[in-house]
Amino acid sequence: MGDSKREQFAGVGDSSGGASAAAVAAEPFARPERPAGLSGLSSRAFDILRYSTGVILLFALWLTLSLQNWEGIPVYAILAFTLIALASELLPVTLPLDDAEITLTPIIVWGVIALFGPGAGIVVALGAAFTGSVLHKLVLSARPGQSRAGLWQYLTYNVTVIGITTCAGGLTYQALGGVRLGLTGLEGTALGPHVVWPLVAGTVVALSLDLFFYALGSAVSDSAQHDDISFDAIWMRAKVLWVKSVFAFLPSYVMFTPFAFVLAYLFVWNGLGFWGMLPILIPFFSLRQTLKLVTENIRAYRQTITTLATLMQKYHPYTRGHLKRVADLSLRLARELRLPAQSQQWIWEAGLLHDIGKVGVPEQILDKTTKLTDEEWEIIKQHPVKSAEILSQLEFLDPIVPWVRHHHERVDGSGYPDGLKEGQMPIEAAIIAVADAFDAMTGTRNVADGKSRNQCDACEWKPPAGTPMPEECPECGATLIRVYRQPMTPDEGISQLRYGVDTQFSPRVVRAFIRMMSREGLGQDD
Structure with missing residues (x-):
C-alpha cells in the first residue's frame, strides 16, 4: 500500500534533465542526488521497470478482487473514504530527501x-492516488514548459507501486485472519488476533514494499546515468535511499497502524458508521502537521550546511566551484567503491565542507603566488583541524568530522595533521583527498567534458556568446584561473x-577514480 506520491525521477522523459536553471541558481550548492541528463539507456531501463511493475499489478489486482466479497459493503462509505483519501493526496508533505512527497493516505x-x-x-487507494496525482502534478503544481511525458511516466510508476503495495498488504491482512470489522461488528470479535496484529503485519509488508520500489526506481534511474546498471550499483543506491527514508520517517510510519485501527473502530462503534469516525480527522491532520515539522527540521539541517559553504564562498570566491566539484566527485567515488549507505549519505556534505577551516587563514596566504614561508605553511596545515572543530559544534554532522580532519593525511604517514598511514585514516577521507587533489590540479577545467569553463565559479556569471572568459570576473572580481x-x-x-x-593517495581509491573516469570517456585506462 503506497504511502507517497514520489517526485519525478530526474530526467525521465524530460530533455531538461529534471532541473531548471532557476532551480539550480536558487541553490548553488544543491546536492546532485540524481544528476541531470538521463541517457537513452536510463529511460529504457526505467520503462522496463514500469512495464514489469505493471504486469505485477495486473496479477495482484486479479488476485485481490477475485477474493473480495462485496456483499453488504455500503457504496456511500467507499465514496466518502475515497474523497478523504483524495484530500490527503492533495495535501502532501514535501521531503527534503530528493524532493519526494509523502501523504497520510495509508491511514x-x-x-x-x-x-x-x-x-x-485497493479501490480507495487507486482511485485517490490516480486522481490526486493527476490533479496535483498535471494541474495544480504543473510548471510552465515541464514535460508532460515525464510526468506521465512518474504517475504510472507511482500509481502502479501504490496498487502493488496495497494488494500485498491487504492480502497479508486477510491471510493472517484479519476480519472485515465493518461487517462483523465489535461484538464477539477478538480485536488483537483478528484486527490489530494482521493490520500491523499488513502495514509492515506494504510500507516495506513501497520504500523498496521507490528506492529501486531511483536507483535504476541514477545508476543508468553513469552507465552502471549492474546489480551491485542498483542495490547499493537503493540501500542508501532506504536508509535515508526509513530512519528519517520511521516514527511517522509507526503511527499509521494505530490511527487506521482507531478509524475502523470509530466507524463501527455505537453504529454511528461514517459519522462516528469523523472525529479522527482532527488528529489525522495533526499527524500531517507533525510530519511537516519533521521535514522542516531536516531541511533546516541542510540549509545549515549550505550556509557554511556560502560562508566559505564569500570569504574566498574561487572555492565555490572547487567545493561543489569536490563534493560531487567524492559522492561519485563513494558509489564507485560501493561504500556503506551511511557513508554515501554524508560524503557529499563532507566534500562540500572539507575546507571550511580556511575561513581562519589570511586571504593573502591563500592567494599567494610565490613559495610559502615555513610559518605560512604551518598556518595552512591547521585548516583541517579548524574545519573539524567548526563542524563538531553541529551534532548532526558528527559522522563527517573525522573525514574532514584527515583529508590531508598521506598513506605513507607524512601528511597532516596527525600523520596517519594507510589503514589508519577513514576511507572517506582518502576519497576526499583524491577528489580535492584532482580538482586542484585541473583547476578551472570542466571535469564533466574536459573543456574550459565558460562561467565564473563564484557567481556563475557568463560572458556574451563567442566572448572568451576573462581572467577576472567583472561581476564579483573572482580570479577565474589561478595565476600560479x-x-x-x-x-x-x-x-x-x-x-x-x-x-x-590510497591505491584503492585511485584505481576506482581511474575506472570511473575511463567509463565516462575521460582519462587513461587503468
Whole structure:
C-alpha cells in the first residue's frame, strides 16, 4: 500500500534533465542526488521497470478482487473514504530527501481494509492516488514548459507501486485472519488476533514494499546515468535511499497502524458508521502537521550546511566551484567503491565542507603566488583541524568530522595533521583527498567534458556568446584561473594521481577514480 506520491525521477522523459536553471541558481550548492541528463539507456531501463511493475499489478489486482466479497459493503462509505483519501493526496508533505512527497493516505486505506477487506482498500487507494496525482502534478503544481511525458511516466510508476503495495498488504491482512470489522461488528470479535496484529503485519509488508520500489526506481534511474546498471550499483543506491527514508520517517510510519485501527473502530462503534469516525480527522491532520515539522527540521539541517559553504564562498570566491566539484566527485567515488549507505549519505556534505577551516587563514596566504614561508605553511596545515572543530559544534554532522580532519593525511604517514598511514585514516577521507587533489590540479577545467569553463565559479556569471572568459570576473572580481599554475588536463591530473599512489593517495581509491573516469570517456585506462 503506497504511502507517497514520489517526485519525478530526474530526467525521465524530460530533455531538461529534471532541473531548471532557476532551480539550480536558487541553490548553488544543491546536492546532485540524481544528476541531470538521463541517457537513452536510463529511460529504457526505467520503462522496463514500469512495464514489469505493471504486469505485477495486473496479477495482484486479479488476485485481490477475485477474493473480495462485496456483499453488504455500503457504496456511500467507499465514496466518502475515497474523497478523504483524495484530500490527503492533495495535501502532501514535501521531503527534503530528493524532493519526494509523502501523504497520510495509508491511514485511510488501511482503515478501509480493516473495515471491508483488501478489495475495497485497493479501490480507495487507486482511485485517490490516480486522481490526486493527476490533479496535483498535471494541474495544480504543473510548471510552465515541464514535460508532460515525464510526468506521465512518474504517475504510472507511482500509481502502479501504490496498487502493488496495497494488494500485498491487504492480502497479508486477510491471510493472517484479519476480519472485515465493518461487517462483523465489535461484538464477539477478538480485536488483537483478528484486527490489530494482521493490520500491523499488513502495514509492515506494504510500507516495506513501497520504500523498496521507490528506492529501486531511483536507483535504476541514477545508476543508468553513469552507465552502471549492474546489480551491485542498483542495490547499493537503493540501500542508501532506504536508509535515508526509513530512519528519517520511521516514527511517522509507526503511527499509521494505530490511527487506521482507531478509524475502523470509530466507524463501527455505537453504529454511528461514517459519522462516528469523523472525529479522527482532527488528529489525522495533526499527524500531517507533525510530519511537516519533521521535514522542516531536516531541511533546516541542510540549509545549515549550505550556509557554511556560502560562508566559505564569500570569504574566498574561487572555492565555490572547487567545493561543489569536490563534493560531487567524492559522492561519485563513494558509489564507485560501493561504500556503506551511511557513508554515501554524508560524503557529499563532507566534500562540500572539507575546507571550511580556511575561513581562519589570511586571504593573502591563500592567494599567494610565490613559495610559502615555513610559518605560512604551518598556518595552512591547521585548516583541517579548524574545519573539524567548526563542524563538531553541529551534532548532526558528527559522522563527517573525522573525514574532514584527515583529508590531508598521506598513506605513507607524512601528511597532516596527525600523520596517519594507510589503514589508519577513514576511507572517506582518502576519497576526499583524491577528489580535492584532482580538482586542484585541473583547476578551472570542466571535469564533466574536459573543456574550459565558460562561467565564473563564484557567481556563475557568463560572458556574451563567442566572448572568451576573462581572467577576472567583472561581476564579483573572482580570479577565474589561478595565476600560479595553469590547470592540467584530466589526463595530466590522472597521471599525477598515479604518481602519488602508495605515497600520497590510497591505491584503492585511485584505481576506482581511474575506472570511473575511463567509463565516462575521460582519462587513461587503468
